[in-house]
Amino acid sequence: MKQLTATGTGQTVDEAIENALKELNVAKEKVEVSIIDEGKKGIFGVFGSRPAIVKLKVNINPMEEAKTYLENVIAQMGVTADVEAVENGKELTLNISGADIAKLIGKRGQTLNALQYLVQIVANKYSNDYITVIVDAENYRMRRRETLENLATRLAAKAKKTKTKVVLEPMPSFERKIIHSVLSEVEGVSTVSDGVEPNRHIIIIPE
Structure with a gap:
């Protein structure tokens, strides 16, 4: 959990608080306010005046x-869905459920992967320690894992039979990790990742 602070000034305490809230970009109910100086209007509201100063945490x-x-x-995105959060140490899994889930998953999980990438950025913006975020929808991740495992086994057999390299389509790092893991236990082939994100892909090499 990260603690943010901001100091605000204004002609009144309320104005000073509003100025500090703008800097923090958070709702008032989320902050703890400390009044450093209530300020002073001064003569005719000018001479001897002193601004109000507050500190928000x-x-x-x-x-x-x-x-x-x-x-x-x-x-x-115009989708009605529920999000369930499951925390496990420094790992956060967000499970989405609802009627129009296909729109959130996208072709081969591309939309879901994009959402996961953005949410992970947000989580780590406010954390002192790195947080791993998994965004799932109706157990899509499990089904995708099974698909990748079957694909890896099938293409490894093809590489061994033809004695030629097999190049897979680009996929995110956590999906490449599944392919590497499955084929690390298959004799007769090895795997390497090649290319630059977002076009990094796996090559299955017959030995």
Whole structure:
């Protein structure tokens, strides 16, 4: 959890608080306010005046922020869905459920992967320690894992039979990791990742 602070000044305490809130970009109910100086109007509101000074402190829960961000993005996409958060140490899994889930998954999980990437950025913006975020929808990740495992086994057999390299389509690092893991236990082939993100892909090499 990261703690953010901001100091605000203004002609009144309320104005000083509003100025500090703008800097923090958070809602007033999330902050703890400390009044450093209530200020002074001075003669005729000018001579001898002193601005009000406040200090705002907010403790931001990165996992709550990540969940809220994902809910807002889903709503902006015009999809009605529920998001369940499961915390496990420094890992956060956000499970999405609803009627129009296909729109959130996209072709081969591309939309879901993009959402996961954005949510992970938000979570780690507010965290002192790195948080791993997994965004799933109706157990798509499990089904995709099974698909990748079957694909890896099938293409490894092809590479061994033809004695030629097999180049897979680009995929995110966590999906490449599944391919590498499955084929590390298959004799007669090895795997390497090649290319630059987002076009990094796996090559299956017959030995």
